[in-house]
Structure formats: structure tokens, C-alpha cells
Amino acid sequence: MPRRMINDVLAGRKLVTATKEMTVRAASRLMAEQRIGALVVVEGGRIAGIFTERDALNKVIAAALDPDSTALSSVMVSDPQTIGVDKPLAYALYMMAEGGFRHVPVVDAGGVPIGMVSARDALGQDLVDFERELKHLEELEGSIGY
Numbered sequence: 222m223p224r225r226m227i228n229d230v231l232a233g234r235k236l237v238t239a240t241k242e243m244t245v246r247a248a249s250r251l252m253a254e255q256r257i258g259a260l261v262v263v264e265g266g267r268i269a270g271i272f273t274e275r276d277a278l279n280k281v282i283a284a285a286l287d288p289d290s291t292a293l294s295s296v297m298v299s300d301p302q303t304i305g306v307d308k309p310l311a312y313a314l315y316m317m318a319e320g321g322f323r324h325v326p327v328v329d330a331g332g333v334p335i336g337m338v339s340a341r342d343a344l345g346q347d348l349v350d351f352e353r354e355l356k357h358l359e360e361l362e363g364s365i366g367y
Contacts, residue, residue, distance in 0.1 A: 225310045227327055231336040238263045238334070239272060241294035245281050248272055248293055258341075259324035261334050262297050268326050268334050270297035275323075303328045306335060313338045 239248050239260040248260055252274070262270040272293050280296040281288055303326045304313050313325045317340055327336040 227304065227308050227310055227313060227336075227338055228306045230310055230338055230342050231306065231327060234336060236261060236334060236336050239293055240264070241269055241292060241297070243293050245272075245277060245286070245288040245291045245293065245296060249277055249288065257337075258339060259337060260293075261326045261337060262293055263334060266333060268301065268303060268328070268332075270294075270299045271301040271324060271326060272297040273322075273324055301326060303332075303334075304338070305330070310338065310343055314340065314343050 237251065237255050237257055237260055239251065239262050241262055241264055243251075243262075252258065252260060259271055259273040261268055262272055270293070276296050276298065277288075280286070281291055286296070301322075302316055302320060304316060306327050306329055313327075316325055317323055323340045325338050326334055327338055329335050
């Protein structure tokens with residue numbers, strides 16, 4: 222896999238954030254509207270936590286909490302691991318594999334949140350690369366008479 226950098230992955234994306242006071246229902250709606258699987262929870266310009274689809278499922282629905290009255294502060298992952306924008310995507314994938322999670326907030330050199338990478342980011346590019354490789358192999362096979 223090419224050494225794609227996180228800043229390239231984030232190009233053209235906006236960071237979607239939430240507050241600690243936001244309800245689970247409001248956060249879930251926002252994620253559905255934006256077609257994303259996680260929100261960075263921000264307080265005072267810094268990352269306070271992360272709220273994911275898994276949190277909604279495992280900590281809210283499975284626990285029979287009311288999504289209309291449950292604040293993100295009570296179900297988010299506080300102080301999540303982050304990664305710098307200047308790192309290769311492979312570093313983020315390693316963090317995800319080691320930590321058992323699928324999203325990593327991205328911060329600038331000052332620790333300010335600027336984006337989010339997910340396991341899907343790598344998969345998407347891998348599929349593109351795989352399709353190119355298949356096409357190339359088909360062309361090679363066709364040129365040598367297989």
C-alpha cells in the first residue's frame with residue numbers, strides 16, 4: 222500500500238464535532254446526516270472525547286438508556302488516542318488495530334482537532350488499488366495470450 226499521508230486523506234473534508242452536552246439522539250442524527258460513524262467531542266477547542274456508532278449501540282441501546290436524555294459526556298470515550306496530521310495513514314491503522322477501535326481523531330501540531338480518519342479510509346484506497354492491479358493483470362494476460 223502506498224504511504225498515504227493523513228493530510229492527503231483529510232483533504233477536502235470538514236471536521237464534524239459535538240459538545241459534551243449534546244444528546245445521543247442529536248449526535249446520532251448528525252452522524253446519519255453526515256454519513257459518518259464517529260464524532261469528535263470538543264470542549265474549549267480541544268478534544269474531550271469521541272462518540273461512535275459502537276458507543277450508541279453498546280452503551281446506550283444495549284443498556285436501555287434514553288437517547289433523548291443521555292448526554293454524550295456519559296457515554297463517550299474520554300481522552301481518546303489521537304494522531305498528528307503529518308503521519309502516514311499506516312500509523313493510524315496500526316493504532317486502530319492495536320487499540321481495537323475504528324476511528325482516530327487527527328490533531329495539528331498544537332493539539333487542535335482538525336479531522337478524523339477511519340479504517341474505511343484505508344479500505345477505500347485498497348479497493349481502488351486492487352481494482353487497478355486486477356485490470357493491469359488482465360491486460361498483461363491478454364497481451365501474452367492466456
